[in-house]
Amino acid sequence: METLSVSGLRKSYGDLAVLAGLTFALRPGECYGLLGPNGAGKTTTLRCALGLTAPDDGTIRLAGLPVPERAREARRRVGIVPQMDNLDPDFTVAENLLVYGRYFGLADAAVSARIPQLLEFAGLAGRADAKINTLSGGMKRRLTLARALVNDPDLLFLDEPTTGLDPQARHLIWERLKQLLQQGKTVLLTTHFMDEAERLCHRLAIMDKGRFIAEGSPREVIAAHIEPEVIEVYGEPGESSAAEWARAEAGQFATRVEITGETAFCYLTESRPLLRHLADRHGLRYLHRPANLEDVFLKLTGRDLRD
Amino acid sequence: MNYFRPPSLSLRFVPVWRRNFLVWRKLAIPSLLGNLADPMIYMLGFGYGLGSLLPEVGGLPYITFIAAGAVCFSTMNAATFEALYSAFSRMQVQRTWDAILNAPMALDDLVLAELVWAASKAALSGAAILAVAAALGLVASPLALWLLPLVFLTGLAFAALGLIVTALAPSYDFFMYYFTLFVTPMTLLSGVFFPVEQLPVALQALSAALPLSHAVRLARPLFSDEVPQGAWLHVAVLVADAVAAFWLALGLARRRLLK
Ligand SMILES: Nc1ncnc2c1ncn2[C@@H]1O[C@H](COP(=O)(O)OP(=O)(O)O)[C@@H](O)[C@H]1O
Ligand SMILES: [Mg+2]
Numbered sequence: 001m002e003t004l005s006v007s008g009l010r011k012s013y014g015d016l017a018v019l020a021g022l023t024f025a026l027r028p029g030e031c032y033g034l035l036g037p038n039g040a041g042k043t044t045t046l047r048c049a050l051g052l053t054a055p056d057d058g059t060i061r062l063a064g065l066p067v068p069e070r071a072r073e074a075r076r077r078v079g080i081v082p083q084m085d086n087l088d089p090d091f092t093v094a095e096n097l098l099v100y101g102r103y104f105g106l107a108d109a110a111v112s113a114r115i116p117q118l119l120e121f122a123g124l125a126g127r128a129d130a131k132i133n134t135l136s137g138g139m140k141r142r143l144t145l146a147r148a149l150v151n152d153p154d155l156l157f158l159d160e161p162t163t164g165l166d167p168q169a170r171h172l173i174w175e176r177l178k179q180l181l182q183q184g185k186t187v188l189l190t191t192h193f194m195d196e197a198e199r200l201c202h203r204l205a206i207m208d209k210g211r212f213i214a215e216g217s218p219r220e221v222i223a224a225h226i227e228p229e230v231i232e233v234y235g236e237p238g239e240s241s242a243a244e245w246a247r248a249e250a251g252q253f254a255t256r257v258e259i260t261g262e263t264a265f266c267y268l269t270e271s272r273p274l275l276r277h278l279a280d281r282h283g284l285r286y287l288h289r290p291a292n293l294e295d296v297f298l299k300l301t302g303r304d305l306r307d
Numbered sequence: 308m309n310y311f312r313p314p315s316l317s318l319r320f321v322p323v324w325r326r327n328f329l330v331w332r333k334l335a336i337p338s339l340l341g342n343l344a345d346p347m348i349y350m351l352g353f354g355y356g357l358g359s360l361l362p363e364v365g366g367l368p369y370i371t372f373i374a375a376g377a378v379c380f381s382t383m384n385a386a387t388f389e390a391l392y393s394a395f396s397r398m399q400v401q402r403t404w405d406a407i408l409n410a411p412m413a414l415d416d417l418v419l420a421e422l423v424w425a426a427s428k429a430a431l432s433g434a435a436i437l438a439v440a441a442a443l444g445l446v447a448s449p450l451a452l453w454l455l456p457l458v459f460l461t462g463l464a465f466a467a468l469g470l471i472v473t474a475l476a477p478s479y480d481f482f483m484y485y486f487t488l489f490v491t492p493m494t495l496l497s498g499v500f501f502p503v504e505q506l507p508v509a510l511q512a513l514s515a516a517l518p519l520s521h522a523v524r525l526a527r528p529l530f531s532d533e534v535p536q537g538a539w540l541h542v543a544v545l546v547a548d549a550v551a552a553f554w555l556a557l558g559l560a561r562r563r564l565l566k
Contacts, residue, residue, distance in 0.1 A: 013566075052408060053565055072411050080409040086402035090330040099329065102322035103410035151410075 001028045002064035003155055003186045004049055009058035011044055011210075018044050019055070020210040026155075031177070031187040033197040033204035035297060037306040041210040042190035043083055046157055049188075050075060063155060076104065079148030083159040083190075085140050087132050093119065093143055094128040097150055104151040111150060121179075122146035123172060138169030145176060156180060156187045162196060174199060194294040204293075208301045218293055225296045227255050227267040231274055232287045235262055240283035253277060260303055267291065310565070311558035315415050323407060323420030324427070331428065342388075342432040346381035347439065350374055353500065365502040367531065374440040375527040376499035378454060379461060381436045383519055386429035386462040387490060390469025391482045394421045398473065404564070414564060418557045421470060422549075426462030433458030440530070448532035457529070461522040464545045467552030468518070474559035498523045518548045 005025035011018050018041045026032045034042045047053045049060055051071020060067040063077040088096050094115050101111030119125050122142040127135075135143065141161065148156060158177075162170040177200055181187060191197055197204050198218045205215040214221045222228075233250070235242040246264035250257045253274035254266035266274060271288060278286050331338060350373055358369030365372050397403040407417055437454050440446055472485045496510060497503070497519035503511055514520045521541040528535040535541065 050409070072413050075409065075411045082402075082405060082409065084402060084405075086406040088326070088330075088403060088406070089401060090333065095329070099322070099326050100406070100410065102325065103407055103412055105319075105322075105411075 001154060001186075002061065003028055004063075004188065005061050006045075006049060007059050009045070009048055009060065010056045011041075011048060011053070012056055018210050019048070022058070022207075022210070022212060024205060024212070024215070026186050026188060027203075028186055029181070029184055030202040031181055031189060031200050033201035034188070034190040034207060035192065035194070035197050035204055035293075036190075036207040037192060037301055039306060040207045040301075042207065043159055044210075045207075046159055046188070046190065050078070050080070050157065076151065077153055078155045078157060079151065079153035081141075081144050081148050081156070081158040081161050083163070085144055087140060087143060087147070089132045092129050092131060093124060093135070096132070096143065097147055100147050101150045106151065114150070118146040118149060121149070121176065136169075138165050138172065141165060141169065141173060142176070145173070149180075154185060156185055158187065158189045160190055160192070162191070162193065170196070194292060194297055198293050206297055206300055213300045214296065222291055222293060222296055226291045226299055227269050228291055229268050229271045230289055230291050230295060231266045231268065231271060231278070232289075233264040233266060233278065234285045234287075236283045236285065240281075242284060245281070245284060249277075250274075258298075258303070265295075267295070310561040311554070314419070314554055314557050315413065316419060317413075317416060319412060319416040320420035320423060323412070323417055324424050326403075326407075327420070327424040328427075339431070339435065342385045342428075343381065343435055345384065346377040346432075346436055349380070349500075350377035350436065350440070365504075365527070367527075370443075371445045371530060372502075372527070373500065374436070374443075374445045375530045376523055378433045378436045378440070378458065379497075379519060379522040379526050380494060380499050382429045382433035382458045382461045382522070383465045383490070383494075384429075385432035386425045386465035387469045387485075389425035389428050390421065390466040391473055391476075391485065392479065394425070394470060395473045395476055395479065395482075397421075398560075398564075399476075408564070414561055415557060418470060418553070418560050422463060422466050422553055422556075425466035425469065426459055429462030429466065430455070430459040433461065446530055450532050450534070451529050453529050454526055457522065457525050460542070460545050460549070461518075463549040464518045464522075464552070467549045467556055470556035471552055471559060474556050474563055493517045493519050496520070498527075518545060521545055 003026040007023045009019050009022040022045060034045060036042050048055045049062060049067065051068035054068050062071065062074040065074040067074060088099065091099060097115050097118060098108060098111050115128065119128060122145060124139060124143060132140065162173050177187060189200065201218060203217050204221065205212045206221065207213065214225055216224065233242045233246065242262055242264045243259050246257050246259050250264055250266050254268045256267040258265040268274060275288065278284060354370035354373045361369045404417055408414060434455060437451065472482065476482065496506065496514045497517050503514045503520065506514060521544045525535045525538060525541045
């Protein structure tokens, strides 16, 4: 089964190079993550892959067809959860699914027969006749996911599927995505939540300013780019300053130290000497944990705010 | 990519047309009343009120004269409102177009659906005014049934023009310019309320360039059991308007949404 492959993808808006040469391919049945701060080019990558905008350069194949030339046909095999909800506010839950199925040329009877199952999957059983504006954010997101499944796609594209949701709602979406992966669907997911990527993605790429700056499985990316352990050190208000301590002493224990405000992040391969040191220091609190994707992400894309 | 390449037409527009129809059906009565109120007020108020003070206008009782104008005016209005406000809200506010473009639909299918939908709604408005006029005994013969294809064609022409404006509009406010600078003057210059011949010669020439004039010149004779003079020319102008404006609107929409 052919999924998505992209090679040498470039796209500029005016002087801004939004995509600066991306190459990647999805393996059938995997969840592939595009991680990046706001403005990294995640949505633009998806729009190019779907043929909704023409790249300046590069080749794209989606579901075995060249894009953008035959993108419209390729989208038959794809389900899409867009970054911004665009459910039809004038329709009920069930009508949203029915009408969307028609865009795929599906017969009303065929879609109607699937609606109970789709609503069950989305945790919206019994809500078929509800108006969209009575649904919570999480319900709307799940309905959008159900809508993306109306054509029983092989491939799913999800653009920040859990942004703005509370933890319960996020976990429910993750569970559903895992079920879909178990059914053999291939998933392309964008996110800026590292825990989401670590949990769901078989492979991922961290992108910034239109480039991939790391690619691989979550473990591979962590192993390749960062020390395995982290000790976060905080000062006690009015007693001692973690920043001062870090500047003066942390260098002898940690491979790398990052100071942001009143927190020192010590990255290290051997944690015991620093732990012994901190045990004798009063006025400093600390948290010892394995390095995670977020550490890699912040190392590679910096700690500056992106708006 | 050439945004202004020719439209590629397909029957894929039908499900999108049906989507709009399904929304409309939920609000059909208020929507139809809203579309009809203005032209009815003009037709009945001016037709009977002003008409009682006037001798014949253009060789007709004023109420008959204005009924033909009201059919065209109502059609134009309905097509314009749908192609401006409603289409803009689907494109920009509700993002309905984005959702549809994620399905196996081309923008060409979507804009064609908006065109045909707005024309359908406009034709319904025009036909409703015609029905009222017929009930008032203002229609001379079944020749007036030709008004039904005419209002659909008129709807296509004005829907296509409206979609150009929508494809360019940054916000709803932009539509005021279109009404103030184009729709309102055109209504006054196209023989809806008084014969074009009453205008200064220079304005008569301008009037001949306006699509609404051509619709009115077709509609009025059909009310009085006459075959319109130069009918094919008027039809050709409306068809050319619809085709050219649709092409331009689609090109602008592609440039806006697919960049
Ligand atoms: N249609 C557009 N016109 C101009 N600039 C755009 C357009 N779409 C996206 N951009 C710019 O491209 C960059 C990447 O945007 P996007 O792909 O939406 O990023 P992400 O989804 O990773 O947040 C941003 O700087 C954005 O402003
Ligand atoms: Mg985005």
